[in-house]
Amino acid sequence: MTKIPLQFRHNGRDVAIFVDGGTNLLVALRELIGDITPKFGCGQGGCGTCSVLIDGELHLSCLTLAETVSGRSIETLDGMKQGPNLHPLQRAFADNFAAQCGYCTPGMLMAAKALLDRNPSPSRAEVVEAISGNICRCTGYEPIINAILAAAGGRVSA
Amino acid sequence: MTRHRGRGMASINYPIGMNLGGDPSQALVHSNPSGKFTVALSSIDLGQGMKSVTRQICAETLGVPVEDVYVDTADSDTGPHCMGSFASRGTHRVGNAVMAAAREARGVMMEAAAEELEVNAADLETDGRGNIHVKGAPHRSISTKDVAIAAQFKQGKTISGRGIFLVPLSDVDPETGEMSPATCYAHACLVAEVEVDDETGEIAMVRMDSAYELGRALNPRLVEQQLVGGAWMGVGHALYETPEPYYPDPVHGPRDFVEYLMPGPGDICPHDIAVLERPAPDGPFGGKGPGEMCANPVLPAVANAIFNAVGVRIDDLPITPEKVLRAIKAQGGARPQARR
Known part of the structure; x- marks a missing residue:
């Protein structure tokens, strides 16, 4: 099969890879770029753990054809940390016990970042809506909602 | 169309672990020459906090700071045997094994220090900050690191311990045929309030109030996260989740997370939890286990709340809108019961 050359920005860095036609963005990120922070959950758009930002907008990478992101900017959880410092959202997730098994966490954090980037002071209802495409078995969502509200309100530990 | 509110209550008596084959788990504890300790387990941390709680139990028993203990659950091929992470057995069974191993390791450490x-x-005695000193004479002191170095390079001793709980x-x-299938029990009571729509059969959770008695809460925040999250797994079982909705007929089974329904962030309601601590006589530092029981009382409480709301008694799970509607129709309409 012919490989398709593909260039895009990955967490602020230019990357160039060759993908098979029909490869989805999740596979391209995990297997060709080596960024395993977007998780494979259902592969059908039903769980949200593969969520990434494409030009700042939340997308399910398992349902995104890799070739459609040519020239665009992809953000994943791998780019969230600022140097050695956790992002306030990550800090807030830790403070609020918003992760247990951790499998939904990358998608939850990306959904939360997409929300706070466009709406820094969301209401509780807006937070609930923002993560409604992401499922979590362990936490009961309450700690995740509280963490996102805490990050928005600047209530995070140093 | 009317939405009916109903309230239901359930209490449970939950045995910790199981009894098959004695339900054993083993732990090994050893120090390395830096004076830090490793706990080797085959028990798996699924996110419930097994590593944190066994780390605390080991540090407390050894008398060293918690940051000096590392818990290794990497490999069940090479680690000591564990029955597994299920039946709410981790804190109690594995914790007891870790405590026994740490007690033996502490004995060797104190002999080496002596x-x-x-x-x-x-x-x-240990000061809990990484030093061992003579009782009443704290200036006659040695660090656990120096003890570990002396044991390794001078005395030719391993500071280690073995533990099992059976x-x-x-x-x-x-x-009478009477026997004791479990060594300790945890208890819970939960009140669920629901709203049932008599036109669609849909059930919304309004609030939950619960009390859990689970021995000493060795790590209160981890206990809280289990109880908060587990209640929603219980709601999932009560209202949504099944692989075979028309069992034994396999039709209409869910094929993915879009069809296999679970509570989402928009379905949750306030849940007030009270934790009562009655230390278990045979638990590690009195701990029992909050694991599975955090989901259990939710199911009967929700079923009772639905009966209270519309007067239908659904006795198979999950309690779907279809079952509620059929039952309401069969009795000729919703029959709200007295509010309790």
Whole structure:
């Protein structure tokens, strides 16, 4: 099969890879770029753990054809940390016990970042809506909602 | 169309662990020459906090800071045997094994320290900050690191310990057949309030109030996260989740997370939890286990709340809108019960 050359920005860095036609963005990120922070959950758009930002907008990478992101900017959880410092959202997730098994966490954090980037002071209802495409078995969502509200309100530990 | 509110209550008595084959788990504890300790387990941390709680139990038993203990659950091929992470057994079974292993390792550590300080081991105590000193004479002191180095390079000793917890065999009373299948029980009571729509059969959770008695809460925040999250797994079982909705007919089974329904962030409601601590006599530092029981009382409480709201008694799970509607129709309409 012919490989398709593909260039895009990955967490602020230019990357160039060759993908098979029909490869989805999740596979391209995990297997060709080596960024395993977007998780494979259902592969059908039903769980949200593969969520990434494409030009700042939340997308399910398992349902995104890799070739459609040519020239665009992809953000994943791998780019969230600022140097050695956790992002306030990550800090807030830790403070609020918003992760247990951790499998939904990358998608939850990306959904939360997409929300706070466009709406820094969301209401509780807006937070609930923002993560409604992401499922979590362990936490009961309450700690995740509280963490996102805490990050928005600047209530995070140093 | 009317939405009916109803309230239901359930209490549970939950045995910790199981009894098959004595339900054993083993732990090994050893120090390395840096004076830090490793706990080797095959028990798996699924996110419930097994590593944190066994780390605390080990540090407390050894008398060293918690940051000096590392818990390794990497490989069940090479680690000591564990029955597994299920049946709410982790804190109790594995915790007891870790405690036994750490107690043995502490004995060796104190003997090695006694040799260095030229005193009797019985006269020594740990300060919990990484030092061992003579009781009443804190200036006669040695760090756990220096003890570990001396044991490794001078005395030729391993500072290590082995631990296992095995449930004692329960005797059967020849007259009554009575026996004791579990060594300790946790308890819970939960009140669920729901709203049932008599036109669609849909059920919304309004609030939950619960009390859990689970021995000593060895790590209160981890206990809280289990109880908060587990209640929603219980709601999932009560209202949504099944692989075969028309069992034994396999039709209409869910094929993915879009069809296999679970509570989402928009379905949750306030949940007030009270934790009552009654230390278990045979638990590690009195701990039992909050694991599975955090989901259990939710199911009967929700079923009772639905009966209270519309007067239908659904006795198979999950309690779907279809079942509620059929039952309401069969009895000729919603029959709200007295509010309790």
